[in-house]
Amino acid sequence: METWKRNLYILMASEFLVMGAMSMIIPFLPLYLQEMGVTDPEKTQLWSGLIFGVNFLSAFLVAPIWGSLADKVGRKIMVLRSGYGMTVVIFLMGLATSPLQLLLLRLLNGTISGFIPAAISLVATNTPKERTGYALGLLQSGAVAGNIMGPFFGGLMAEVVDYKTIFYLTAVMIGLATLVVTYSVKEEKKPDPKKERAGFFKEVSEILHQKPLLILFSVGFMLQFAMLAPMPQMSLFVDQLGAPGGYLAFFAGLVTAVTGLANMLAAPRLGRLGDRYGSEQVLFFAMLGAAVFFIPHAMVTSVWQLLILRFLLGLCVGGLLPSLNSLIRSKAPQGKESTAYGYSTSATFLGNMLGPITGGYLSGVIGIRGLFIMTAILLISGAMVLRKGLIRPSQHHQEAHRSVSRKLPSAR
Template sequence: METWKRNLYILMASQFLVMSAMSMIIPFLPLYLKDMGMTDPKQVQWWAGLIFGINFLSAFVMAPIWGSLADKMGRKIMVLRSGFGMSIVIALMGLAVSPLQLLLLRLLNGTVSGFIPASISLTATNTPKERTGYALGMLQSGAVAGNIMGPFIGGALAEVVGFRMIFLLTGIMITLATLVVSFAVKEEVKPDPSEKKAGFFADGSQILHEKRLLILFSVGFMLQFAMLASMPQMSLFVDQLGAPGGYIAFFAGAVTAVTGMANLLSSPRLGKLGDRYGSERVLFFAMLGAALFFIPHAFVTSVWQLLIFRFLLGLCIGGLLPSLNNLIQKNAPPGKESTAYGYSTSATFLGNMLGPIIGGYLTGFIGIRGLFLLTAAMLLIGAMWLKKGLQRVAVDSPRTHQFPPGKMPSAR
C-alpha cells in the first residue's frame, strides 16, 4: 500500500477513536457535577456550559502556536504531543472532586489539544496534491463517525462502570490511538532542519498578510458559527414539535445523529469532486446547499420533516470543512501549512464558542425558527463573500497566482 494511503487509513481510524473518546463525556457532564454534590439545577447548567466551553477558549489561543511549532519540528510529533497530553489530562478528570478542578483540567486539555488539526496538516502535506480533497474528506468521515458514536458509547458505559471510570477509559482510548500513529504513520514530507526558521510572530505576520487565507479563515468562522448557533436549542425545538411517543431525548439525539450520518456519507465523495473540479467550487455550492436546506427548518411542523431536512443539510455539510482545509493547504506559503491550519483552527474554535452563545441570545428575540432563517442568510452571505473575495484577490494580487478575470482560483 502506498505510504499516503496507509497514513490516511491509520489517521482516519485514530480520529474516530479520539473523537469517540472526547465526545463520550458530553451526555453525562451535568450528571457528573451532581455526583460531586452540586444540587441547584441552574448552577449545574451554568457550570456545565462553562466547563464545556473553556476547552475551546484555551484551544483557540494555543492553536496558532502549535501550528507554528509543527512547521518547525514536524507534524507527526505534534499529533503525538497532543495525543499523549490529552490522555493524561482526561484521565485526571476522573479524579476531580470539585467543579473548579474539572474546569481547570478542561482548560489544560484545550491547551495541549490539537490532535485533529495536526492530523489534518500531516495528511495534507504528505498526500499527493491530486488526492488531497479525497483524503481530507475521509478524515472528516472518521471524525464525524467518532462524534456520532461517542455519546452513545459514553451513555451506555456510564450506566455500567460509572462516571469516573469513563474518563480513565477515554484516556486509554486516546493513548492507544496515539501509539498506533507513533509506530505506523510515516511522515515523508518533513521540515528541512537546515532551513533558517522565522519566529512565531514573523510566521503569524506572513500568514495574516495572505488575503486569500484571511478570506478562508473568515469563512471557517462563519461556517462553525452558523452550524452551532441552533444546536443547544434543538432539543427544545423537538419538544415544541411534539416528539413521537414523548421520547424527546431520543429524537433530539436522532436529529444530531442523522446530520452526522449524512456528513459521513458525503465527505469522501465531495472531497473527490474537489480534487476534480476545485475545492473552492465544492465549498461554494455546499454553502449554498446548506443555506437552502436551513430555510425549510423554519417551517417544519413535525419531527419527521425535521429529520429529513437535517439529513439533506448533512449531505452539504460534508463538503464544507474538507474543502476549506484543502484550500488552506493550497494557499498557505510553502513550509507554513501547519501555521495556517493553526490560525484556521482558532477561527473555527471562535465560531464554536460564539455560535451557541449568540444563537441562544437571539433565540430569545426571534425564536429558533427565526434563527434558522438568520443562519441561512449568513451562509448565503458567506458563500458570496467566498466567491467575490477570491475573485477580487485573484485580480488584485496576481503575484503568486494568475487567473482570468471573473474566474475563481482553482485549487487543483
C-alpha cells in the same frame, strides 16, 4: 500500499477513536457535577457551560503556536504531543473531586489538545495535491463517525459503570489511538531542520497579510458560527414539534445523528469533486446548499420533516470543512501549512464558542425558527465573500493567463 494512503487510513481510524472518546464525556457531565456535590440546577448548568466552553477558549488561544511549531519540528510529533497529553489530562479528570479542579483540567486539555488539526496538517502535507480533497474528506468521515457514536456509547456506559471509570476508559482509548500513530504513521515530508525560520511574530505577519487565507479564516469562522448557533436549541425544538411516542431524548439525539451520518457519507465524495473541479467551487455550492436546506427548517410542522431536512443538510455540510482545509493547504506559503492550519483552527474554535452563545441569546428574541433563517443568511453571506474574494480573482487570473498564451508565438 502507498505511504500516504496507509497514513490516511490509520489517522482516520485514530480520529474516530479520539473523537468518540472525547464526546463520550458530554452526556453525563452535569450528572458528574451532581456527584461532586453541585445539587442546585442553576449552578449545575453554569458549571457545565463553563467546563464545556473553557476547552475551546484555551484551544483558540494556543492553536497558532502549535501550528507554527509543527512547521519547525514536524506534524507527526504534534499529533503525538496532543494524544499523549490528553491521555494524561483526561485520566486526571477521573480523579477530580471538585468542579474547579475539573474546570482547570479542561482548560489544560484545551491548551495541549490539537490532535485533529495536527492530523489534518499531516495528511494535507503528505498527500499528493491531486488527492488532497478526497483524503481530507475521508479524514472528516472518521472524526464525524466518532462524534456520532461517542455520546451514544457514553450514555450506555453511564448506565453500567460509574462516571470516573468512563474518564479512565476515555484516556485509554486516546492513548491506544496515539500509540498506533506512533508506530504506524510515517511522515515523509518533514520540515528541514537546517532551514532558517522567521520568528513567531514575523510568521504571524506573513500569514495575516495573505488575503486568500484571511478570506478562508473568515469563512471558517462563519461556517462554525452558523452551524452551531441553533444546536443547543434543537432538543427544545423537537419538544415543540412533538416527539413521536413521547421519546424526546431519542429523537433529539436522532436529529443530530442523522446530520452527522449524511456528513460522513458525503465528505469523501465531495472531496473527490473538489480534486476534480476545484475546492473553491465545492465549498461555494455546499454553503449555498446548506443555506437552502436551512430555510425550510423554519417551516416544518413535524419531527419527520425535520429529520429529512437534517439529512439533506448533512449532505452539504460534508463538503464544507474538507474543502476549506484543502484550500488552506493550497493557499498557504510553502513550509507554513501547519501555521496556516493553526489560525484556521483558532477561527473555527471562535465560531464554536460564539455560535451557541449568540444563538441561545437570539432564540429568546427571534425564536428558533428565526434563528434558522439567520443561519441561512450567514451561510449565503459567507458564500458571497468566498466568491468575491477567492473564486472571481482566480477565474480572472486564469482568463488573463489564457489570453497571454494565445498572443504568444507558438514554438516551431
